[in-house]
Amino acid sequence: MSDSDSFINEVNEEVRREKLYRYLRSYGWIAVAAVLLLVGGAAFNEYRNAQARAAAQATGDALLAALEIDDTNARAEALTTVDTSGASAAVAQMMQAAAHEEAGDYEAAATTLTALASNGDVPELYRDLAGFKAAMLPVGDIASRRASLEALGAPGRPFSLLAQEQLAFLALEQGQTDEAVAILRRIEEDAAVTRGLRDRVQTLMLALGEATPEETVNQ
Numbered sequence: 001m002s003d004s005d006s007f008i009n010e011v012n013e014e015v016r017r018e019k020l021y022r023y024l025r026s027y028g029w030i031a032v033a034a035v036l037l038l039v040g041g042a043a044f045n046e047y048r049n050a051q052a053r054a055a056a057q058a059t060g061d062a063l064l065a066a067l068e069i070d071d072t073n074a075r076a077e078a079l080t081t082v083d084t085s086g087a088s089a090a091v092a093q094m095m096q097a098a099a100h101e102e103a104g105d106y107e108a109a110a111t112t113l114t115a116l117a118s119n120g121d122v123p124e125l126y127r128d129l130a131g132f133k134a135a136m137l138p139v140g141d142i143a144s145r146r147a148s149l150e151a152l153g154a155p156g157r158p159f160s161l162l163a164q165e166q167l168a169f170l171a172l173e174q175g176q177t178d179e180a181v182a183i184l185r186r187i188e189e190d191a192a193v194t195r196g197l198r199d200r201v202q203t204l205m206l207a208l209g210e211a212t213p214e215e216t217v218n219q
Contacts, residue, residue, distance in 0.1 A: 072103035090094035090116060097133065110139045125158055132159045136166060146170055161187050161197060167206070187190050 069075040076099035093116045100109035111135035117127050135148040146167065153163035164187050171180035184201045187193055193201075 028189060072099045073105075075099045076103065076108070086115050090122045090130070094126075094130065094133075097130075101137065104138045106139045110137045113137075128152055128158050132163060132166075135163070142170060142174065161190060161193055165197065165201070177208060181205065184210075
């Protein structure tokens with residue numbers, strides 16, 4: 001390589017370094033800001049997650065402390081004072097209703113469950129469960145309980161078959177045996193029926209003097 005070529009290469013290298021330094025002086029703050037933003041965002045997320053974990057733990061501890069109270073009325077009252085939100089609020093209200101039911105205060109239990117079932121901020125699963133439990137309480141007229149169970153027993157609802165089972169019991173209470181049997185057969189033939197529910201249905205049908213599909217096949 002000649003001296004002129006070496007000199008040209010050195011000049012080109014110096015020009016490239018100068019361009020790089022100018023670029024860093026002009027735009028280097030963007031890279032620094034991006035790094036600070038990433039580090040700050042990660043720290044904030046960790047802080048927020050730690051706060052959420054601490055709040056969830058505090059809620060769980062408060063619920064457990066309330067459940068340890070022997071007196072059912074006092075337990076229900078303690079559950080109302082627990083600071084909850086979202087799904088934990090639904091669980092707390094379920095526990096509160098259970099305490100009222102255990103104390104024999106079915107009206108208070110029904111009021112709590114009905115309020116939960118109509119709360120649009122609560123996930124549908126909890127609303128349906130609250131409505132189902134409310135319809136099973138011995139309060140109110142049979143017509144309203146039947147209407148609630150019919151809505152919950154619609155296809156696709158999470159407690160559809162259980163609600164239909166309760167409808168069969170209501171039909172039997174009113175002496176409507178044929179309707180009860182028809183409901184029980186629909187439950188038994190449903191593809192989503194569980195083993196436990198099918199066993200209960202077949203036992204009830206046998207008690208009513210109705211043949212199960214297995215018996216029909218064997219005849």
